[in-house]
Amino acid sequence: MTTACEAPRGGVAPVSKRVMNLAHFMRRAARRQRDETGLVWGERTWTWSELDRRIDAMAAALAARGVTKGDRVLVQAKNCNQLFESMFVCFRLGAVWVPTNFRQTPGEVAYLGRASGATVMICHGDFPDHAAAVRAALPNLRAVVSIGASDLGADYDALVAAYDGRAVAPAPVDHDDPCWFFFTSGTTGRPKAAVLTHGQMAFVATNHLCDLMPGTTDQDASLVVAPLSHGAGIHQLAQVAAGAKTVLLTSDRLDTDEVWALVARWRITNMFTVPTIVKMLTEHPSVDLHDHSSLRYVIYAGAPMYREDQKHALQKLGKVLVQYFGLGEVTGNITVLPPALHEPADGPGVKVGTCGFERTGMQVQIQDEQGREAAPGQTGEICVCGPAVFAGYYNDAEANQRSFREGWFLTGDLGHVDEEGFLFITGRASDMYISGGSNVYPRETEEKVLQHPAVAEIAILGVPDQTWGEVGVAVCVLKSGAALNERDLLSWLESKVSRYKLPKRVFIWDELPKSGYGKVTKKAIRTELEARGCLPVD
CATH class of the missing domain: 3.40.50.12780 (ANL, N-terminal domain)
Structure with missing residues (x-):
């Protein structure tokens, strides 16, 4: 020293x-x-x-x-x-x-x-x-x-x-x-x-x-x-x-x-x-x-x-x-x-679905929950380090603590790399979805919907859409004796969140599927939406 x-x-x-x-x-x-x-x-x-x-x-x-x-x-x-x-x-x-x-x-x-x-x-x-x-x-x-x-x-x-x-x-x-x-x-x-x-x-x-x-x-x-x-x-x-x-x-x-x-x-x-x-x-x-x-x-x-x-x-x-x-x-x-x-036709050697290889000066690593590097082909969280990584979140020590591990930035996205280092995104660690190129985080909109006097429960998830890539679908449970329809809820919500954050569809159910611990699980909601014929939204 x-x-x-x-x-x-x-x-x-x-x-x-x-x-x-x-x-x-x-x-x-x-x-x-x-x-x-x-x-x-x-x-x-x-x-x-x-x-x-x-x-x-x-x-x-x-x-x-x-x-x-x-x-x-x-x-x-x-x-x-x-x-x-x-x-x-x-x-x-x-x-x-x-x-x-x-x-x-x-x-x-x-x-x-x-x-x-x-x-x-x-x-x-x-x-x-x-x-x-x-x-x-x-x-x-x-x-x-x-x-x-x-x-x-x-x-x-x-x-x-x-x-x-x-x-x-x-x-x-x-x-x-x-x-x-x-x-x-x-x-x-x-x-x-x-x-x-x-x-x-x-x-x-x-x-x-x-x-x-x-x-x-x-x-x-x-x-x-x-x-x-x-x-x-x-x-x-x-x-x-x-x-x-x-x-x-x-x-x-x-x-x-x-x-x-x-x-x-x-x-x-x-x-x-x-x-x-x-x-x-x-x-x-x-x-x-x-x-x-x-x-x-x-x-x-x-x-x-x-x-x-x-x-x-x-x-x-x-x-x-x-x-x-x-x-x-x-x-x-x-x-x-x-x-x-970018090949115009599929064939041998064409890596369909990849988002490419590491940028110059940057390093990508797939890690498990303990921060250990995953083998090629194994899914984990996409982590990155290098000079393009930001300095941190302003005035948010908790978020910084959560987003970095031993110098690696944790993207929150899941994926894997192949033997040549090409990255494939396979899912998201969070519920975030991308609509028209904009990140949409359901929690923010869910919080707004819950301010409506008729809504007791709400879950929003992203689903595929041919025009926008993904759009939001909301499933609501109303309070006892309340009445509300899709059009009225969306009209009420328009002034409270940006347009690209608005769900494309709203479904009113008697209850949301929950886990044995009483937690609302979006995986179960997606399964139920498919079972009811609500997907695709078009």
Whole structure:
């Protein structure tokens, strides 16, 4: 053991792990590709130098409102240039970007504001109720900045104009300094802030370019078809690192014809999405009406893709599909299945059902409940270690204790690897299901349903669905003498949870099947649903 005056064993004194501030990606692109287009949204375009100047101006405006290194900035917005910029505004100040899923309810967003300890909010003008809920939950909120004309607070673009020309030097940061709170429910229903850091995300951007989109340069273009607040935001950070332009859809609603028209117009080379959207895009007639020969990488994640859907997409687009498996806590960096391994036909050597092999710099291990490594082919929990693993959950020691074991992050997913190291996901340790690429945790919705005065018991489970991958099915038991039907319960629930968390069907039973210990078992409920002919839900 060394004293404060001694060098540690090996003769190397501890030093600060200074790393690049991620906002330098934008600064570098502005210097090297000054007058080239960096962002496209509808008919508007911004050069890299314009983007960098706007980011400087907004950073100066937030600094004038007291935002400093470590402060959390809550952002509630649909995809737009201001949302894109806000990531780098926060990074440049050393502040923490806290984006929401814009489809969340005001109450859900207010909870994220409290949980993160946000001091400032950037809010799109379409969400006055969200701003009001956050203000009520955070009485010490310093400011609300409004995107678009509204009375929510100071206008974003007006502030950019007022502070134009004020250069802001990126805040000095260490490897473990937080830059992004990526909200995820982990293995429980209540959202938790996964802390992403500057050093970690520099590795992630490099890894994305290495494993998902090798050869990506400033000659490439990326189309955004998912909210920038989550996985698409990580993908776009990698685009900025490479100097590749980003193209946004004109609205938050997916217009398939617009997608393919933009691919042709801007010679799109890559996009990130989920299997449900790949299916929609490749089954729509417009896929045959526009030139998509520029595409090299169509990256999908968030859920497995049905094999028939995979074959159809390959038939339409060629071998451009890239699959990756990952969680918010590992920023998507667990496995990759590159285009060369996406075969359009089954046959010898084709690994149907795999989500790929380990990402560069990452290690996957299948473990039993005691943490022992499982043999190839043996099912266990998928565990991972490496530089892409997050720093832990913010202010949640219990969740951190539960999620790590001897340095391994426990994903909560079950699977096995084959002799070559290809990973196959075989189930989930939790009841979480994935609908349209979004993780849904039944416990959260169950808690809401139980607030209904007519409901005594509730169980929600995920079942396969051809459109969304999985959807929720709820089984309820009513209180004695109460009356309630499916339509009325869903209508009551709509304002209390996000739409993607709503069950697709609700069944009213006299009782829920229970184990000998009196515990409601979802396996027994699934069996009973099948016996009653309630599955599939269509």
